[in-house]
Amino acid sequence: MKHTADLLAGLEVHKDAMQKNLGVTRGAVVSEAVMMGLGKTLGRSYAHDLVYDLCRDALKQEKPLLELLAQNEEVSKKLTREELESLCDPANYLGYSVEMVDRVLKKTAKQRNGSK
Numbered sequence: 001m002k003h004t005a006d007l008l009a010g011l012e013v014h015k016d017a018m019q020k021n022l023g024v025t026r027g028a029v030v031s032e033a034v035m036m037g038l039g040k041t042l043g044r045s046y047a048h049d050l051v052y053d054l055c056r057d058a059l060k061q062e063k064p065l066l067e068l069l070a071q072n073e074e075v076s077k078k079l080t081r082e083e084l085e086s087l088c089d090p091a092n093y094l095g096y097s098v099e100m101v102d103r104v105l106k107k108t109a110k111q112r113n114g115s116k
Contacts, residue, residue, distance in 0.1 A: 022090055026058035027065025033093045034069065034084075041078045050074065064088075 022029055031051050038047035054072065058065040066088040069075045075084070086092055 026055070026063065027088050028055040028058065030088050030090055030093050031055050031065070034065070034087045037083070037087045038075065038078060042074065 027034075035044070035047045035051040038051065042050065050072075051069075054068045055065055057063075058068050061068075066084055069079075069084050069088070070081055079087070
């Protein structure tokens with residue numbers, strides 16, 4: 001616990017830098033979420049290959065993955081622009097991070113209260 005506190009003591013969050021770093025991938029960072037969303041209707045394996053190719057194109061063309069997804073005929077038949085925007089938003093792809101942080105905070109609070 002003390003080691004974790006020491007590690008986190010100097011932690012600073014730079015939202016702009018985080019956003020810039022996410023943009024470097026042109027959306028590839030959320031490719032798994034997109035693939036899973038498309039996999040429901042296109043099949044997982046086919047969706048994987050399609051999204052993989054579109055991610056490579058996004059980097060080559062220096063365009064956002066979202067734009068290429070929206071322009072793709074197969075994709076646009078299965079998902080609306082709004083659905084694609086949701087899948088491509090990293091804030092919607094946090095997995096269990098909120099639950100994990102809550103668990104750590106509860107455990108920390110219990111340890112602090114028990115030590116007083």
